[in-house]
């Protein structure tokens with residue numbers, strides 16, 4: 300039986316590394332698959348992991364129709380046994396429904412990888428739909444850590460190191476060349492420090508300030 304599996308975790312929990320490993324393992328068993336991603340840090344049509352692995356992928360856009368694309372390939376004689384779908388939090392709910400239909404009607408295994416919540420701690424629409432529809436949800440076991448050493452469960456957006464709580468849901472940071480004057484980046488935090496808006500930088504500044512006055 301084919302399955303829709305959602306592998307979820309915070310940033311830095313090794314999702315893309317696992318996505319690439321999953322693709323490798325299935326390919327080594329002689330199964331045919333395709334890799335999709337959206338907005339990878341390495342640029343369009345790539346899946347890259349922080350450990351340095353990088354492969355070509357099909358870029359998902361607003362107009363991607365997984366059902367039409369994959370059923371069309373199969374009708375054309377191509378074998379598609381599985382899909383690895385990275386950065387799945389950026390897919391639309393409709394696209395997640397197309398993936399579920401491929402599982403049920405085409406017997407294609409779908410391995411989706413994504414973070415669950417945005418920088419405001421709200422579910423991404425794509426992740427919400429995956430949680431609703433997946434046969435299985437696997438929470439990645441590689442723990443990412445807050446600067447304080449506690450398990451990090453939330454993603455914060457920072458502008459020049461300072462946490463922000465307003466703005467577009469999707470702004471790709473950490474992509475190398477700076478195009479904007481302020482540097483947008485992401486940092487994983489424990490809930491306590493997310494609620495207090497305390498990033499590694501602001502914590503360092505605070506302790507430097509305190510030692511100056513103590």
Ligand SMILES: [Zn+2]
Pocket residue numbers: 445446447448449488489490491492
């Ligand atoms: Zn913390």
